[in-house]
Amino acid sequence: MDFSKNILETIGNTPLVKLNKIVAEIDALVLAKVETFNPGNSVKDRMAVKMIEDAEADGRLQPGGTIIEGTSGNTGMGLALVAIIKGYKLICVISDKQSKEKMDILRAVGAKVVVCPTDVEPTDPRSYYSVSKRLASETPNSWYVNQYDNMSNSLAHYEQTGPEIWKQTDGKITHFVVGVGTGGTISGVGKYLKEKNPNIKIWGIDTYGSVFKKYHETGIFDENEIYSYITEGIGEDILPKNVDFSLIDGFTKVTDKDAAVYTRKIALEEAIFVGNSAGACIKGLLQLKEHFKPEDVVVVLFHDSGSRYVGKMFNDDWMRERGFLEENVTKAEDVIKDHIDKELIVVRTEELVSHAIERMRKYKISQIPVVDINGFVGSVDETDLFRSYVADKNVAEKPIKEVMGKPFPIVKMGTPIEEVSKLFTKENDAVLIELENGNHHIITKYDIIGSIK
Template structure:
């Protein structure tokens, strides 16, 4: 047996029991592994449904262009379907999204426009506004608008819900889903509650999003909105696909807990998933007191970990945000073990001869160069030797004429691995600003001293 095209392989994803990460949580915890869809996310389901509905209604015509604001996964589903069905794609996304997601969309031949995250949805620069403007400007185009297009929810009502009901033989008691557009939780939850009204549907939200407060109070509170790191869940507006009547409660999870839990799912269960899965498990653990041993809980694992390699699966990224404890040495701990000495610098207007004298008297090989108090470059013994061999008359020239690029700057949380990789033939040191704002230098000797100390 074979499939006629890749779109026919969407759906029928496995349900897998979690054994380690949810220890201490009552009940049987099952993960719906949506990474086995061809676009590696649950969004394949609704992307194809939205396109098919638009074709039937005549909104999407042959040879047309699909324009959408997407964090990556919906774009992947749309781009895949567009290839099979003969459409072009233009996507707008935010600068919060991982580089891997943007690169993946471009690999499918889509044009991707990256827009700022920290603006209101109504702002002309927002990814919502830019996609709407392009829809008006590009001939024969169609915007699926996954947030308000109810084909999104309908896709999950027709496929995800029935699959879960059959796979659990109707025994499911709780559905746990990270909520972004609201299509997955609303469509799946609606189907399951029609089968058994006692099934609880729990939405996972993030700090900086409006869903939880709106569900509990009916108030849309703009003061709840602020930038957050977690991808794929939470919103700063109310999409039409979020059916608050279907969702019994919302639970908020911090960026840190979501990021660390995402990594733990891979390490403890061998399941390589994205950020919203970490948030969903984090939320479930926070809600464990509401569960009983006989409960059957299904958690949706939306997308694949490969889209987060530069983020949740990168230790330096986690350290920069203070999400990871100092298991390894960092710039901060290296400085703490180092004797505090005033960093030697030379102004860019000083002569090459003065640089030679400073290097000799201080017994050092490289010196940062400053201009109006700012570090703008460096000068090394090797630079001076090369320059004077070519032109001995340069002794009286300002060092700005022969200086090279400055030492790399690192953050206090940068790991010893990253610092070591930056120290090479061109750079014998890195610079770091300490907590008081003072510039410090870390050399290879300092790293050896910190390790052996």
Template sequence: MWYNNILETIGNTPLVRLNRVAKDIPATVLAKIETTNPGNSIKDRMAIKMIEDAEKSGKLKPGGTIIEGTSGNTGMGLAIAAVIKGYKCIFTSTDKQSKEKFDALRAFGAEVIVCPTNVDPEDPRSYYSVSSRLEREVPNSWKPNQYDNLSNSQAHYEQTGPEIWEQTEGKITHLIAGVGTGGTISGIARYLKEKNPAIQILGIDTYGSVFKKYKETGILDKNEIYPYITEGIGEDFLPQNVDFNLIDHFEKVTDKDAALMTREIARKEGIFAGNSTGSAVAGLLQMKDRFKASDVVVIIFPDHGSRYMGKMYNDDWLRDHGFLKDEKLTARDIVHRKENQQIVTIDCEQTILEAINTIKSLNISQIPVTQKGMVIGKITESDILNSLIENPSIKSQPVKNIATAPFPFVDLNTSIDKISAMINKDNIAVLVEDNGQIEIITQYDIINAISA
């Protein structure tokens, strides 16, 4: 058997039992692995549905341009369909999304416009507003508007919901899914509750989003809104695809818990999933008292981990955000394990001969060069030797004449791995500021710190 094109492979994704990450949950916990779709995300389902419905209605015409605001995954689904069907794509997105998502969209020939995150949806700079403006300006264009286009939720009513019902043989008792546009959870929920009204639909929200409070109070509280890191879920407005009557409960998950759980899923289940999956599983653990042994819980795993390599799967990114504290040495540890000695510097107006004498007397190989106390460069043994070979009389000249670019500065929390990677034959040290004092870290200092 073969398929006529890649779009025919969308859907029929596997349901996989979670074991180690769900060991404290009494119920059977199953993951709906949407990464097997051709665009590696659940958004392929609604992307093709929105396009096909627009074609039928005449809103999308041959040779047209698809313009959409997207966090990446919907754009990927639209871009793949556009390749097959002969459309152009222009996508707007926010600067909090991972670079990998933008690169993937561009790989399919799409144009990507990055907009600021921390602005209101009505702001002309927002990715919602920019996409709407482009739709007005670009001839023969169509904006799917995944947030309010009910073809989004209809795709999941027609496809994902029935798949889950059949795969669990109607035994599902709870559905857990992140809520962004609302199409996934609402479409699946409508189908499942028609089959069994007792099935509980549990939405995952994030801090900085309005969904949970609106569900519980009916109030759209602007004070709830603030920037957050988690991708793919939460919103600062109410999309029409979010059917609050179908969602029984919203559970909020912190950025940190979502990021760390994303990594745990890969390490404990061997499933390489994205950021919102981490939110969903962290939410599952927070809600463990809701489940009993006879329950069958299905969690949607919307997208693939490859789109988060520079974020959740990057140790330095996690440390920078205060999410990861491990036992690896940092610049702070290396500095504190060094012998207590003052860093030697030389003023840019001092002579090269003075630099030679300093290097000899202190048995060092490099000196940071300063100007009015600020590090502006460096001078090394090889710099001096090369200069003397060319011009032996250069000794009386100021060191600034032969100084090269300064050693790079690193943060005190920079890992030993990153520092080691920065030190090479062209860059033999790094600098770090500790309590207002400049310290130098060499390969020798790293070795000493490791062996201490």
């Protein structure tokens, strides 16, 4: 009989799959190392086992102990599998930008999940780095994994992933392309491959909001490069010890939108359902296409499964809210099609300012058209009301007609979006569109910005 003693023995030996349609413009053989075939559905299973086994060997992790780690979700899943098999407890500290699916999956495999804010400095006591360290100091018989600086991370890929890729390509690999987060995969694989053939090029995929690319090129850690981004699993606002920049030949940066769009393209064009960093890798690969020749063998690594992003990149509403869907927006009605059926909120000239304020609060809006029996006669927005209140604390009991501004411009359906955009000025924050049924709807600056691709 041929069977594994437990699920951990199924980790590794993931398939190498030729990519076709999505890389048609690349004149080389492109192969994807599809790590979603690991039992935890990500490349992180490999280093999770290695880090725990090494910690057991040197006494950092004691029997029945608690494993604590800051994770974007995938490392947590790998650690959870090992913890279940080996009898450890697990606390995963995760940032709030990670998908709900990742958090739910971690809880499903027995981990306690602590969620921290994304938009804070790494040294902030609320950051998931700081919270992880604090929990480790407060929890008896615990071990803080610290995948960023734990060198067993890159060692796992030096011992496993690198040799697999070398063997699967029969040593013909010329380029390795992978997203960089903790740095374990690119450094471990890169070290092994360059020892086999120093001419192999190692390319890292970075994201806007991360420091890697500029640091690699200049040696400068530029804090101005750091800002919040959506792409998961790659990029950092720190320099992990696992990132060996001397092994990396170059970086290319990919936008959040391109990463999301290409994540969906991989599923639709190659029938490979993988995660957000895979989309970034493919877009980065296309950005690097001038580096490849027909005889080259390019391996790109797909980190994890698309199942962890069904509420994000694979959700049309989520994509549309961020302007990531490739939709053709050319007319006035296109920018409001998602809420065109909603009732237009108005206020009448004789109503009190307090009524308008209450309506703004209730419906979470900033501008309201003013009407009387003849139609639209004015408008109010939160800025005007605030100024009026500063000038006169009793303004709330005054009629709207005393504080209203000019009425919003009105356009017909079919008006080109370029013409609508010109109607927005410093003095005018909205435009009304007359619908086919004679009713009206409001177009705000937010609607226009949301339509920009």
